[in-house]
Amino acid sequence: MKIIADAFGGDNAPLAVLEGCRMAADKLPGVTIVLAGERERILECARKSEISLDGMEILDAPRVFEMDFDPVSILRENKDTSMGAGLRALADKEADAFLSAGSTGALLVGATLIVKRIRGVRRAAIGAVLPTAKKPFLLLDAGANSECTPEMLENFALLGSIYSARVLGVEKPRVALANIGEEANKGDSLRQETYARLKENRSIHFIGNIEARELPQGACDIAVTDGFTGNMLLKLYEGMGKMMKGNLEALFKRNVFSYLGAAMVLPGLKALKKQMDYKEYGGAPLLGINGVVIKAHGSSNATAIYHAVRQAEQCVKSDMTETIKTNLMKRSEP
Amino acid sequence: MKIIADAFGGDNAPLAVLEGCRMAADKLPGVTIVLAGERERILECARKSEISLDGMEILDAPRVFEMDFDPVSILRENKDTSMGAGLRALADKEADAFLSAGSTGALLVGATLIVKRIRGVRRAAIGAVLPTAKKPFLLLDAGANSECTPEMLENFALLGSIYSARVLGVEKPRVALANIGEEANKGDSLRQETYARLKENRSIHFIGNIEARELPQGACDIAVTDGFTGNMLLKLYEGMGKMMKGNLEALFKRNVFSYLGAAMVLPGLKALKKQMDYKEYGGAPLLGINGVVIKAHGSSNATAIYHAVRQAEQCVKSDMTETIKTNLMKRSEP
Numbered sequence: 001m002k003i004i005a006d007a008f009g010g011d012n013a014p015l016a017v018l019e020g021c022r023m024a025a026d027k028l029p030g031v032t033i034v035l036a037g038e039r040e041r042i043l044e045c046a047r048k049s050e051i052s053l054d055g056m057e058i059l060d061a062p063r064v065f066e067m068d069f070d071p072v073s074i075l076r077e078n079k080d081t082s083m084g085a086g087l088r089a090l091a092d093k094e095a096d097a098f099l100s101a102g103s104t105g106a107l108l109v110g111a112t113l114i115v116k117r118i119r120g121v122r123r124a125a126i127g128a129v130l131p132t133a134k135k136p137f138l139l140l141d142a143g144a145n146s147e148c149t150p151e152m153l154e155n156f157a158l159l160g161s162i163y164s165a166r167v168l169g170v171e172k173p174r175v176a177l178a179n180i181g182e183e184a185n186k187g188d189s190l191r192q193e194t195y196a197r198l199k200e201n202r203s204i205h206f207i208g209n210i211e212a213r214e215l216p217q218g219a220c221d222i223a224v225t226d227g228f229t230g231n232m233l234l235k236l237y238e239g240m241g242k243m244m245k246g247n248l249e250a251l252f253k254r255n256v257f258s259y260l261g262a263a264m265v266l267p268g269l270k271a272l273k274k275q276m277d278y279k280e281y282g283g284a285p286l287l288g289i290n291g292v293v294i295k296a297h298g299s300s301n302a303t304a305i306y307h308a309v310r311q312a313e314q315c316v317k318s319d320m321t322e323t324i325k326t327n328l329m330k331r332s333e334p
Numbered sequence: 335m336k337i338i339a340d341a342f343g344g345d346n347a348p349l350a351v352l353e354g355c356r357m358a359a360d361k362l363p364g365v366t367i368v369l370a371g372e373r374e375r376i377l378e379c380a381r382k383s384e385i386s387l388d389g390m391e392i393l394d395a396p397r398v399f400e401m402d403f404d405p406v407s408i409l410r411e412n413k414d415t416s417m418g419a420g421l422r423a424l425a426d427k428e429a430d431a432f433l434s435a436g437s438t439g440a441l442l443v444g445a446t447l448i449v450k451r452i453r454g455v456r457r458a459a460i461g462a463v464l465p466t467a468k469k470p471f472l473l474l475d476a477g478a479n480s481e482c483t484p485e486m487l488e489n490f491a492l493l494g495s496i497y498s499a500r501v502l503g504v505e506k507p508r509v510a511l512a513n514i515g516e517e518a519n520k521g522d523s524l525r526q527e528t529y530a531r532l533k534e535n536r537s538i539h540f541i542g543n544i545e546a547r548e549l550p551q552g553a554c555d556i557a558v559t560d561g562f563t564g565n566m567l568l569k570l571y572e573g574m575g576k577m578m579k580g581n582l583e584a585l586f587k588r589n590v591f592s593y594l595g596a597a598m599v600l601p602g603l604k605a606l607k608k609q610m611d612y613k614e615y616g617g618a619p620l621l622g623i624n625g626v627v628i629k630a631h632g633s634s635n636a637t638a639i640y641h642a643v644r645q646a647e648q649c650v651k652s653d654m655t656e657t658i659k660t661n662l663m664k665r666s667e668p
Contacts, residue, residue: 068517133577143514146522180477180565183402188480188562212566213573228522231514232546232563233570239547240574243467244581 001030002057002095003312007037008064008082010101011299014045017101020305022051027306031313034059034095036086061085065102071109083107087114090291097292097312099283101300108144111286111293118321120328121288122155123148125227126295127163128234128284131241134218138164138173142284143231150193153177153224154201159287159324160222161204166323167315176210176220178229183209190226198224282307285315288324292316335364336391336429337646341371342398342416344435345633348379351435354639356385361640365647368393368429370420395419399436405443417441421448424625431626431646433617435634442478445620445627452655454662455622457482459490459561460629461497462568462618465575468552472498472507476618477565484527487511487558488535493621493658494556495538500657501649510544510554512563517543524560532558616641619649621658626650 005021007014014037021033035042036059046053065074065081074084083102087110090098098115100107104126112124125141140160145152157175164173177195179187184195186209198206210220212233225233282304283296292315296308315321339355341348348371355367369376370393380387399408399415408418417436421444424432432449434441438460446458459475474494479486491509498507511529513521518529520543532540544554546567559567616638617630626649630642649655 133580146514178566180480180562180569191562212568212570213576215570216573216577228514228525229563229566232512233566234546235514236546236549236567236570237574239550240571240578242547243550244574244578246467 001097001313001316002032002034003309003316004034004036004059004086004089004095004098005305005309006082006086006098006100006102007035007042008102009107010296010305012301013101014042015049016300016302017305018042018046018049018051018053019302020300021056021309022053023302023306024309025055028310028313031309032057033309034086034089036061036089036098037064037082038062059085059089065106067103069103069106071103071105072113074106074110075113083110084114087111087293090293091115096316097294099294099296099305099308099312101283101296101298101305101308104143104295104298107293107295108286111289111291115289115291115293117288118290118325118328121159122152124286124288125156125159126230126284127160127287128230129168130215130234130237132216132218137215137218137220138168138222139178139215139230139234140222140224140287141227141230142234143227144286145227147228148190148226150190150197153190153194153226154197155288157198157201157204157206157222157224158328160224162324162327163285163287163320164221166327167318167320170221172205173221174207175204175222175224176207178212178215178223178225178233179209180211181209182211194224282309282311285311285320289321290325291321335431335647335650336366336368337643337650338368338370338393338420338423338429338432339639339643340416340420340432340434340436341369341376342436344630344639346635347435348376349383350634350636351639352376352380352383352385352387353636354634355390355643356387357636357640358643359389362644362647365643366391367643368420368423370395370423370432371398371416372396393419393423399440401437403437403440405437405439406447408440408444409447417444418448421445421627424627425449430650431628433628433630433639433642433646435617435630435632435639435642438477438629438632441627441629442620445623445625449623449625449627451622452624452659452662455493456486456489458620458622459493460564460618461494461621462564463502464549464568464571466550466552471549471552471554472502472556473512473549473564473568474556474558474621475561475564476568477561478620479561481562482524482560484524484531487524487528487560488531489622491532491535491538491540491556491558492662494558496658496661497619497621497654498555500661501652501654504555506539507555508541509538509556509558510541512546512549512557512559512567513543514545515543516545528558616643616645619645619654623655624659625655 033056039060061082063081065083126144127140128142164170283294286293294312367390373394395416397415399417420432460478461474462476498504617628620627628646
């Protein structure tokens with residue numbers, strides 16, 4: 001299996017990408033990493049930081065897609081960037097998956113225009129997996145589409161259901177609509193119309209509205225929302241997790257007794273910190289694209305990149321794209 | 335100073351309201367509590383639970399405004415409910431403030447139609463104060479208006495600035511627009527148009543867009559958003575706080591060493607739990623109403639009600655309503 005990594009996407013590229021890919025190459029047998037980006041710069045970074053590129057390939061792409069570029073330019077003026085070239089190689093079936101920690105907008109537009117959508121998909125959505133007190137849940141759309149219609153949200157519910165059941169292995173995943181109250185008439189017109197649609201949709205297991213306070217309790221398997229709200233929730237989740245980690249660290253750094261206290265709960269403390277760390281959750285797939293495309297966190301370190309590669313591997317192994325295709329067709333039949 | 339409490343608002347009414355008001359009556363000299371609700375039921379609850387009503391008054395109102403009532407009905411068919419009668423008494427200047435843990439929608443409509451808006455205010459907004467790693471910040475609108483225009487968000491920024499500076503005592507409060515990216519062109523059209531307006535507004539100290547992950551870091555004093563997004567953020571904040579508390583408790587309940595560990599960090603642990611507990615933050619004022627109206631959390635216990643009374647007292651003491659009036663006029667002058 002070949003997985004292309006955008007060597008120049010993200011705040012810590014290319015070093016974190018190279019380090020993370022090295023971890024992946026060592027730990028994931030059967031995965032060949034292809035680093036997309038300017039060959040000379042990749043080799044130089046590897047040499048300087050003494051990272052072996054053994055067993056990896058390079059997809060030479062002379063330029064970098066900068067954050068302030070117009071996303072649509074990835075089709076023409078910027079098709080020779082690491083992101084543009086990587087997506088093109090995926091579309092041409094030269095690899096099985098592509099991942100990037102670069103611009104979300106460019107990745108979305110590039111994936112949609114170059115790799116294309118699966119037939120029957122209105123818009124691709126970012127599916128983020130988030131921790132809860134029980135098992136994790138899927139939040140989508142986590143940031144691909146700022147303005148959504150009820151039809152789009154219904155489509156996301158279906159995409160999420162297939163991904164959750166077939167790739168994440170959740171049995172009969174519970175779909176909820178993220179809203180400001182439980183009753184059917186709550187929220188803005190987008191929520192009210194979406195509620196009516198989801199309620200009638202027999203291809204999903206809709207459990208009604210969910211308030212944001214219930215999300216960390218694991219009250220649903222899939223939370224459906226527009227990309228604006230989803231992105232706000234995703235980032236607040238991340239920010240609260242960070243504050244929590246900071247608070248815990250501060251708690252145990254007060255005095256010698258606190259140090260002793262920390263030592264006594266160390267295993268639990270480590271598990272707790274790990275639970276709240278987005279880096280453990282890897283990237284988020286672009287659901288609805290005709291190929292495996294993973295968005296890694298912009299500030300990914302090596303561990304986060306490693307987990308994003310691992311997630312790409314899982315998506316390929318579970319045949320995510322074909323599974324979505326087949327199931328979309330099946331569920332759309334009368 | 336007279337503060338009316340809706341004795342029948344909230345999940346734990348009337349008991350929690352009576353207990354919280356008793357605490358307030360004992361701890362806040364100069365505050366007279368007026369309990370709004372059916373006299374007999376209030377007296378019966380007080381008798382059964384042995385709560386002294388010494389020093390308190392009762393505003394007899396025979397009915398309760400149920401959660402599924404149409405909010406607008408508070409004006410006519412339901413004006414004799416505890417919420418309707420309380421708001422009427424506030425409008426008639428028989429008291430200085432009104433608080434309720436009942437239906438947000440009814441409280442908003444009732445406050446707007448009965449107590450009325452301050453001149454120059456487009457819509458009242460709920461201002462919620464949330465904890466951060468540093469000092470708390472004001473989130474508005476936290477749930478009053480699901481669908482907003484750029485003009486409304488600009489108005490919220492102004493209301494929030496006055497409240498933050500004059501009531502919360504923040505010097506030159508930093509206003510940020512809650513958005514999915516830092517750049518001016520990020521977000522949906524509502525965010526883009528609001529950004530342009532806030533940037534030009536010389537009456538506020540606008541520091542640009544803020545991503546949700548920065549909120550718990552205390553990166554702004556006021557986060558402006560529409561009521562739908564604000565309510566989602568508020569409730570996720572609450573839910574994450576709850577998960578955090580649960581995790582901490584579980585961490586220290588594993589074995590005898592964990593108990594010892596907890597004992598060694600007890601003061602810090604208590605402070606941390608307190609920091610994350612919404613009950614410590616009392617209620618949220620309806621900003622822009624021509625009188626002090628406080629929305630307490632629907633599931634308020636006695637402590638939360640006490641803090642909501644305390645907050646009402648602060649708003650009255652700082653002359654919130656007049657301050658907003660004067661400043662709105664001043665800032666609207668050319």
